[in-house]
Amino acid sequence: MSVVELPAVRPTLADVACAAGVSVATASRVLNGFPGVRPETRTQVESAMTTLGYARQRAARSATPPCTGSIALIVCEDVLRLFADPYFARVVSGVSKELPNAGMQLVLLAVPSTEDHRTWVARYLKGRHVDGALVVSMHGRRPLDLDWLDIPLVFGGRPDNGEVPDRHSYVDVDNRGGAEGATRYLIGAGRTKVATVAGPQDMTVGADRLRGYWQAVVEAGRPDRGMVVFGDFGQGSGEHATARLLDRRPDVDAIFTASDLMAVGVLRALRRAGRRVPDDVAVIGFDGLPLGQRTAPPLTTVRQPIEEMGARMTRELVSMIGGPATPRRVVLDTELVVREST
Incomplete structure (x- = not known):
């Protein structure tokens, strides 16, 4: 044998x-x-x-692209917005906490809405200069040629349906539930004319927070489209939107605002109009940024775990870089933090 x-x-x-x-x-x-x-x-x-x-x-x-030891954080905003909004700094903080454990370094890329910038970033990613990418602040437009990017991607926030191939993951927060809970809190406190300064509707985060507000006012039998004004998540837009709101609905007695930065603008506009907060108008923001503790009065806000979101995105991306991984759809909870503006 x-x-x-x-x-x-x-x-x-x-x-x-x-x-x-x-x-x-x-x-x-x-x-x-x-x-x-x-x-x-x-x-x-x-x-x-x-x-x-x-x-x-x-x-x-x-036959296998080399490991670069780097990941990219792609922010779909211009550079000025990237460094002016403290939200992005906290995302970077969360990402950075995970990098030493992963042995990775971070490449930060701002992608304005110009075609030249989008083309350059897509070419950079396709060139395998990084092992994977995190994408945040994605608008309804397609900021990247996602179908052709053969690297792992994790998105911060739920992308629009059809905008992201199924093989990619995202980490989001309960924007709709947080907005709905905040609006219900205002209604439950006896406020009868509850308005909202909503965020950009070309972003799922802006649309979801408006849906949450609308769900609460419809359930309370108080839907009024005249109570809805829009901003871009920045302070100036919150101030201008509130001025328009007061012209349209001078009897407003509460404002749910889709970001803390816009809420700062809301407070300034109310102060300029001679409205007392919270005596005349109650105000709630969304984000839980430290600046909300320093406003006058301190801002009631929906706190979202921004740093944990950045950290979780990084862990998901490192897992995908390490080998085949099932795409994850992660939604983190929010928390209403009550302060003196309500």
Whole structure:
């Protein structure tokens, strides 16, 4: 009887990662000598390579794009808006907390609405200069040629239906529920003329918060489209929208505002019009930014976990970079923080 000796199965990088108790992305960074990996983690991976007899397969690697050790954070706004709005700083803070554990560095890209900028960023991503990308503040337009980007993507906020291929993930907050709860709080406090300064309707976050407000006022039997004005999430737009609202509905006694920055503008417009807050008009914002504690009076707001959103997006992206992963649809809770503006 002859004995047939089967060829030995070569261990893969996934086997090494499993043996070391790390992700494939981390094992790859150790293999390629990238900085940012903790010494104890590097030792674990190298020990697993030795134990398993792992040998780098050059031919197979040549067909696979190299690991860059970088991820991109793409903000679909112009540079001035990126640095003026504290929301984005808190997203970056959440992302940055996860980067040391992942051994990654961050590339920050602002993408204004111009075609030239969108084309350049799409070309940059297609060139595999980063291993994956986080996308935030996405408007209804397609800021990137998503169908052709062969890198992992995670979106901050639920994109419009049909705008994102099924293979990508997103992390969102309960914008509709938060807005509905805030509006119900105003109605329950005895306010009878509840208006809203809504956000941009070409963004799902703006549309969802308006839907939440509308659900609450319809249930209370008080729908009035004249009570709805719009801003762009910035302070100036909140101020101008409130001036228009007071001209249209001078008897307004409460305003749910779709962002804290716009709420600051709302407070300024009410003060200029001689309206006392909260005696004449109650005001609620949305975001939970620290600036809400410093307004006069301190702002009641719907707090969303912005830093946790950035951190969760990063963890999801690193998981996708490490190997095949099922796309995730994550929705985080909000919390109404009551202060002196209501």
